[in-house]
Amino acid sequence: MSDREVDRQLVERVQRGDKAAFDLLVTKYQRKIFRLLSRLIRDPGEVEDVAQEAFIKAYRALPNFRGDSAFYTWLYRIAINTAKNWLVSQGRRAPTSTDTDIEDAETFDDGEHLRDLNTPDSMLLTRQVADAVNRAIERLPEELKTAIVLRELEGLSYEEIAETMNCPIGTVRSRIFRAREAIAEELRPVLGTNKDQRW
Amino acid sequence: MKKVPSSSPAPCDAETLSSLMDGEVVDSRDVGSLIAAVCANAELRAEWVAFHLVGDALRSTEVASAHSSAFCTRVAESIAREPAIVAPRMTSASPLRRYLVSGIAVAASVAVIGFVAVPLIRNTDSPPTQQATVKALQPVAVASAERPDEAAARRAASTVANARALQAYLAAHRELTSGVALPRATPYLRATADQAEGR
Numbered sequence: 001m002s003d004r005e006v007d008r009q010l011v012e013r014v015q016r017g018d019k020a021a022f023d024l025l026v027t028k029y030q031r032k033i034f035r036l037l038s039r040l041i042r043d044p045g046e047v048e049d050v051a052q053e054a055f056i057k058a059y060r061a062l063p064n065f066r067g068d069s070a071f072y073t074w075l076y077r078i079a080i081n082t083a084k085n086w087l088v089s090q091g092r093r094a095p096t097s098t099d100t101d102i103e104d105a106e107t108f109d110d111g112e113h114l115r116d117l118n119t120p121d122s123m124l125l126t127r128q129v130a131d132a133v134n135r136a137i138e139r140l141p142e143e144l145k146t147a148i149v150l151r152e153l154e155g156l157s158y159e160e161i162a163e164t165m166n167c168p169i170g171t172v173r174s175r176i177f178r179a180r181e182a183i184a185e186e187l188r189p190v191l192g193t194n195k196d197q198r199w
Numbered sequence: 200m201k202k203v204p205s206s207s208p209a210p211c212d213a214e215t216l217s218s219l220m221d222g223e224v225v226d227s228r229d230v231g232s233l234i235a236a237v238c239a240n241a242e243l244r245a246e247w248v249a250f251h252l253v254g255d256a257l258r259s260t261e262v263a264s265a266h267s268s269a270f271c272t273r274v275a276e277s278i279a280r281e282p283a284i285v286a287p288r289m290t291s292a293s294p295l296r297r298y299l300v301s302g303i304a305v306a307a308s309v310a311v312i313g314f315v316a317v318p319l320i321r322n323t324d325s326p327p328t329q330q331a332t333v334k335a336l337q338p339v340a341v342a343s344a345e346r347p348d349e350a351a352a353r354r355a356a357s358t359v360a361n362a363r364a365l366q367a368y369l370a371a372h373r374e375l376t377s378g379v380a381l382p383r384a385t386p387y388l389r390a391t392a393d394q395a396e397g398r
Contacts, residue, residue: 002222003220003222004222005222005230006219006220006222006230006234009231009234010234013234013235013238014284015284016284016285017284017285018238019278019281019283020238020244021234021238023244023271023274023275024234024237024238024244024247026274026275027247027248028247030267030271030274031262031263031265032262034262034265034267035265038265048270052270052273052277055274055277056274056277056278056281059281059284060281063284126260126261129256129260129263130260132256133256133260148257149257152253152254152257152258153257158218158221158223173214173217173218173223174214176217177213177214177217177218180217180249180250180253183253183256184246184249184250184252187249187256187263188249191252191268
């Protein structure tokens, strides 16, 4: 089972009429789509509008999604086309090609373009997020810190992490979960994602 | 993968959700029911948001600060107004299976041609059919043996006779033909047709 398989299951649920499953895909990929669109559109408000349009287009097109490619690769194409059409409708020149190709769409390693768009408010928020993450990481026990870093930054599987840390896979599962909980707890006040909130 | 009815989601806790997000569920047959449980449980959905946010924040604080809970709510509201999708399920056929199915289809087509079309072609070549063909062609041969002026006179007489018969028919049914789709245009159509025929 892979992350792609989880997406496939979610897409299947949406295709059977479960809108909540689409909400999960939106929350999972919204930041990636924001980052992608911010390479084409400068204004953050406009980025949100185009991102919303892209997600709605994706929802309407989902009956035709056959799963030949990963869901995000498919969503990426819709977002790019939506942005290009939007630029044309605004009388702006749409790029003939984007800076990134489809393979780059699978990576998520920089915030250069978002950094270019920073306003004082967004810079403050970025700083607060960075501080919260650093604070949470510093407080984590060493084994939790290693497990979450190997998973989120190095992309290792649970089995590989278990071999690296010389512990059972069940222990890896538990450590990654506890690390996530701890970091999420630090981020909640900063980003307004309370536990009892819908999102 | 075993499909579990969405009405009976499997029990899912936050730790299981964490491993589900990583594609590391112990029993991959549970994925469908676990996702059903997440879709049905607001608390688990909030954990889903928080855990994805943690991953994004670890990779890039700039990207994490692009998180907008208002955005997700707006998209969810837009999706709620959309009609629910009822689409056929994705086919997860492997490329090998697709090639196999194509091969069988081609073989079946060849077999049909072999068993149905070939005997028909052979029967066409048999002597009785040849005789029938010769008989059918005989009037044409006789007609072509006539002198050109005689043939033209006979065709003209036939056309005039047909035209008179048509006129008589239309005159007899004029009351009935007044309700046709183009009642006002019908006289013009007939006049034009008469002019074209030199009448």
